[in-house]
Amino acid sequence: MTLGRRTLFAVICAVAVATVYVAQPVLARIGADLGVPEADLGWIVTTGQLGYLIGLALLVPLGDMCDRRTLIAGHLLLAATGMALAAVADRLWLLLVGLALAGLFAVVVQTTVAFAADLSAPGGRGRTLGAVTSGVIVGILGARVLAGGLAALWGWRSVYVALALLLVALTYLVLRLLPADPRSANGVARPSYGEVLGGLGGLFRDRDRVLVSRGLIAFFLFASFGTLWSGLALPLAAAPWHLSTAQIGLFGIAGLAGALGAARAGRWADAGRAHAVTGGALALLAVSWAATGQASRSLWPVVVGVVVLDFAVQAVHVSNQHLLTAAHVHRTSSAIGGYMLFYSLGSAVGATATTALYAAAGWAGSSALGAAFALCALTVWAVDRHSRRKDGRRYGQYGQYGGYGQYGEYGQYDQCDEYRQCG
Known part of the structure; x- marks a missing residue:
């Protein structure tokens, strides 16, 4: 392209x-x-x-x-x-x-x-x-x-x-x-509209392995993202900083730098390293909260934490979508739409929870919540990786996208045709 x-x-x-x-x-x-x-x-x-x-x-x-x-x-x-x-x-x-x-x-x-x-x-x-x-x-x-x-x-x-x-x-x-x-x-x-909606529902009903694992990762990933960006203005506007709305908005530039820096994640996914990138980026996401958690004491660690967090979120997001579109080549729109439902729900949960927790426990509580979401995403990734390794021992042969099984990185789970009617 x-x-x-x-x-x-x-x-x-x-x-x-x-x-x-x-x-x-x-x-x-x-x-x-x-x-x-x-x-x-x-x-x-x-x-x-x-x-x-x-x-x-x-x-x-x-x-x-x-x-x-x-x-x-x-x-x-x-x-x-x-x-x-x-x-x-x-x-x-x-x-x-x-x-x-x-x-x-x-x-x-x-x-x-x-x-x-x-x-x-x-x-x-x-x-x-x-x-x-x-x-x-x-x-x-x-x-x-x-x-x-x-x-x-x-x-x-x-x-x-x-x-x-x-x-x-x-x-x-x-x-x-x-x-x-x-x-x-x-x-x-x-297909008809009914068939398309039925196919999307089938992905959830059949607990499609790619969608469920990547969707759960996205849920916790964007819950962590929402925790930061919906709550960070609160400690920055409070003592001792009392920053204006315009000054707080400048932290978005640091986030942009981190997100754009992760554009190379797509090339890593093309090279078959999508799973490794996901695990490494989720670990970085969890670590980044140690820096952003300093918002009440120092601003420079916050800048570093914002850059790292947005780099990690973008790297995982690109890797997730690469795996989904590779696994569902005949219904990419439905697969992406289903995946983004997890994204939206995670963002909403993070945004709602961070303001409530800030009122009760301050920014330290919000930061602990953001780190917990990141660790949950990392746990989902580790469980999925362990499960794929077991399937690799069962089916043998590495797949095209760096996983296990002759049918790609999710083994035999994607042999079916576009509406999961297996032969």
């Missing part, structure tokens, strides 16, 4: 995911302008995330039955409509409708990741995923910095206007620059 095409995919992911997270730095301004009580401000963020969760279950599987170039363009345009509604909202309910609509169609990120993976040669899939999913982290962290700057210059509505315009521009670029879905050109038969 060309650099230009990877860049376009990454930008789509960054802008789309920003629609879900961009409200966080400007909540106070929105509340003051629309007369929203402080106790109700949380709904502004929650509404977009709920829309996103629904989209993961109901819209992402469409990528396995529709032309994905057209699907991506349509979802971008509908997300732009949601952003436009948010920009002109003069009542809370209209703002929430706009944010719910944008969140629902922000799942274009997962369709984009699946499309990028399928357009890549097998030997370069990890490199592509590393570049494209970097856009997700850029969107999550960069949205905070961008929103703060735009709101300071032109007010909070300018943030949504800018995102709406970017989404419309990306819609045009997708239709102009991306190739047609190769499945259309090859005349591959498309």
